[in-house]
Amino acid sequence: MKSQRVSVKQAYLLPVGSEITVPGWVRSRRDSKGITFIELNDGSRFKSLQLVVESGTVPDETLRQVTTGSSIAASGVLVDSPAAGQPVELKVAGIELYGTADSAAYPLQKKGHSLEFLREIAHLRVRSNTFGAVFRVRNALTHAIHRFFQERNFVYVQTPIITASDCEGAGELFSVTSLKLGDLPRRSDGEIDWQQDFFGRPTYLTVSGQLEAEIFALSFGRVYTFGPTFRAENSNTPRHLAEFWMVEPEMAFFDLADNMRLAEEFLRFTIRHVLENCREDLEFFNRYIETSVLSTLEHVVESTFGHLTYTEAIQALQDARRTWQFPPEWGQDLQTEHERFLSEELFKKPVIVTDYPKVIKPFYMRVNDDDRTVRAMDVLVPRVGEIVGGSQREERYDVLVQRIREAGLDERAYWWYLDLRRFGSVPHSGFGLGLERMMMYLTGLKNIRDVIPFPRTPGNAEF
Numbered sequence: 001m002k003s004q005r006v007s008v009k010q011a012y013l014l015p016v017g018s019e020i021t022v023p024g025w026v027r028s029r030r031d032s033k034g035i036t037f038i039e040l041n042d043g044s045r046f047k048s049l050q051l052v053v054e055s056g057t058v059p060d061e062t063l064r065q066v067t068t069g070s071s072i073a074a075s076g077v078l079v080d081s082p083a084a085g086q087p088v089e090l091k092v093a094g095i096e097l098y099g100t101a102d103s104a105a106y107p108l109q110k111k112g113h114s115l116e117f118l119r120e121i122a123h124l125r126v127r128s129n130t131f132g133a134v135f136r137v138r139n140a141l142t143h144a145i146h147r148f149f150q151e152r153n154f155v156y157v158q159t160p161i162i163t164a165s166d167c168e169g170a171g172e173l174f175s176v177t178s179l180k181l182g183d184l185p186r187r188s189d190g191e192i193d194w195q196q197d198f199f200g201r202p203t204y205l206t207v208s209g210q211l212e213a214e215i216f217a218l219s220f221g222r223v224y225t226f227g228p229t230f231r232a233e234n235s236n237t238p239r240h241l242a243e244f245w246m247v248e249p250e251m252a253f254f255d256l257a258d259n260m261r262l263a264e265e266f267l268r269f270t271i272r273h274v275l276e277n278c279r280e281d282l283e284f285f286n287r288y289i290e291t292s293v294l295s296t297l298e299h300v301v302e303s304t305f306g307h308l309t310y311t312e313a314i315q316a317l318q319d320a321r322r323t324w325q326f327p328p329e330w331g332q333d334l335q336t337e338h339e340r341f342l343s344e345e346l347f348k349k350p351v352i353v354t355d356y357p358k359v360i361k362p363f364y365m366r367v368n369d370d371d372r373t374v375r376a377m378d379v380l381v382p383r384v385g386e387i388v389g390g391s392q393r394e395e396r397y398d399v400l401v402q403r404i405r406e407a408g409l410d411e412r413a414y415w416w417y418l419d420l421r422r423f424g425s426v427p428h429s430g431f432g433l434g435l436e437r438m439m440m441y442l443t444g445l446k447n448i449r450d451v452i453p454f455p456r457t458p459g460n461a462e463f
């Protein structure tokens, strides 16, 4: 029989009577009165395709091996389905068996598994309903990100992963070396001789592509980077990974207000794209993970964000008169409990906090006229807290040198960054969106380990 090979997603779009072959993995199997019902899934959409095998159509020896987890290609004809919740099913004429799966050993059974258990089998969890939905949403989100910037003529720039500079000046870096750790070359004073290392100096995995993106913004105007970033913060929270993906647009001639407008437009655009393209997956999250996912997202695409300064935020937190684990105090960074209060309770939508004290923000943020605060902006969303961090950059050479010194950094290491302020400096701004934080917001999942294919966290680098 000559039939066209299609995905489950395509099969649902074909007319009844189509002769097709559908390859995939068996989700479940049930035998009843001479008929075998098989749920076949190939990852193309949330919903599986029901295969109906009447006894005698497929050799017993083959059908016996079609168990949960096995891989097959089923051929047959699409027919109207009498079952609820599916328009069509496949009346099977033949099955090709690719790989069996020992049902006693296969860890994914029909009954639900905890997210914690599934994390331990990251090589198989992608075949579950939850993680199928997660990674289709993640794919749609990354597509939306590129679409948003490409439609606005941003240039995509690939910034390096290995770097010699500590962007934030905050430490928390992973070292990159080819030296033998058990036999480090020493100088006469006993210090490690980095000149003998691969790059002839200490190097690290990047914590951000921003500084290099600024170089490109000062030629192309509008650029973005989108890649992996690394932080050796040993925080072990449900919102931090050691390796995560960051989207970082950087725009010349943008002040903080322009920057905030772009961030808002960007978040609304990407959310709308996912709403339009992943309805089935979001409905699953809404039903089984977090009941407010759909209503929140639909609300956000229609509303503008809240705005307040850091100083106003501290005042509002103090006025709230509740017992905080970390009592809010001017000069201290906002904690997750504060961020969530502002977005979840005070505004009940995403809010942008601006003008943080300069002492708690990196050296590159533009200093305000009050000399106490900087042109920073953080976007906070319900459930997750900080999702975007950004700022207008300091474009004044003298002020920037001063800030680098105050941060205890060596200005010579930043010679090229300072050069950007010597040759054709312009006001410019940018922000960083943590892809996995956005994924938590979109799916309602509460642990960041469940929205990245293979999480890297303290003590965990399996797979």
Ligand code: ATP
Residues within 6 Å of the ligand: 231, 233, 239, 240, 241, 242, 244, 246, 386, 387, 388, 389, 390, 432, 433, 434, 435, 436, 437
């Ligand atoms: P936080 O206070 O939540 O640790 P941050 O202030 O260190 O965040 P930035 O340095 O501004 O964050 O980084 C930009 C964005 O990257 C953040 O808004 C967040 O979405 C994301 N992000 C930061 N650190 C992590 C991490 N360890 N794991 C996952 N995402 C992160």
Ligand code: MN
Residues within 6 Å of the ligand: 233
């Ligand atoms: Mn952090």
